[in-house]
Amino acid sequence: MVLAKNLKHLRTASQMTQAELADKLGxxxxxxxxxxxxxxxxxxxxxGVLAGLFQSSVDELLYHDIQALGRKAQQSKQIKVLAITVDSEDREQIPMVPQKASAGYLNGFADPEFVESLPQFSLPNLSTHATYRAFELSGDSMLPLVSGTVVIGSYVEQLTQIKSGKTYVLVTVTEGVVYKRVFNYLEENGKLFLVSDNEHYKPYEVKGEDVLEIWEAKAYISTDFPSPKDKAQPATLEDISQMILDLKSEILRLKY
Incomplete structure (x- = not known):
């Protein structure tokens, strides 16, 4: 068990003294x-009181090395309360986050007034049972989608719903707003691995606790028509399989 180590780590991370924790527990x-x-x-x-105080589970406190492996994703953990906008006929609209608004979105994503100030539009043929948001891409890490492409994402309510190998727009504390192919290792070490379709960019990891919002890519809008002669192509199934093998090897290396 790693209980002793976990308690000290969580207490100090919460900037709480031993005396203050003792008072809370009587x-x-x-x-x-x-x-x-x-x-x-x-x-x-x-x-049980400690688990609630540190927003953890008894299992995580007893058996999971939080300092070394990060927080485990809880099955019931939801990301954030979602701010939405509707038109005059009460139909939900799709707010768009332009490149220049990405930095401000980190602070305003949960503010209905900020979300309402973003450009709004609607699209046909999208399911009416989901909430959508559009993000303008920056850079070439996800070729053949070029900078300026608008990706429309469907809101993901729980971290555990993330499916390895699919592409998502993530709003994170550490990386800001990014569009990547995501591999879900939350149960193993509390982290997500983010992979670019452009092989010139190295994959990296993000802690589940640092994810503020996540949107599964459902469509995109672009004025650029990819050429069949383009060298950069989307990742194939073989590429994705190799990525998974490489990432698993990296996880094992980080554990030991």
Whole structure:
């Protein structure tokens, strides 16, 4: 068990002293010290209170090395309450986040007034059972989709719904707004691996806890027509399979 290590890590990450944690639990400070040193273990009731206090699960506290592997995704964890806009006939619209508005979106994505200030449009042939948002791409990491392409994404409510190998627009604390092919390793180490279709860009990881919003790509709008002579092509199934193998090897390397 890694309980002692987890308790100390979560307490210090929350900028909480041993005395403050003891007050919340109705215990002496020396008992918290004993928990963190591994000299004593909390009773089941206290363990449940600790799990709620640190937004964790008892299983994660007891068996998952949070400091080394990151937080595990909880099955019920939802990303954020979603701000939406509708037209005069109460039909939901698609707000578009231009490249220049990406930085502001990090602060305003949950603000209905900010979302309402974005350009709005609607598209036919999209399911009416989902909420959509459009993002203007920047750069060439996802060729053949070029800079300026608008990707329309469907809102993903839970992190556990992310399907490995599919493309998503992610709004994250660490990377801002990005469009990538995502591989879901939340259960293994609490992280997502983000892969570019352009092989010149290296994949990287993002902690699940750093994801603010995620949108599964459903359509795109572009004024650029890809040429069959273009060297950069979308990733094939073989490419994706190799990516998965490479990423699994990287996970094993990070664990040990």
């Amino acid at each position: 215990l002496q400070r020396t008992m918290i010290s004993a928990y963190e040193d591994g000299r004593s273990e909390p009773k089941l009731q206290t363990l």
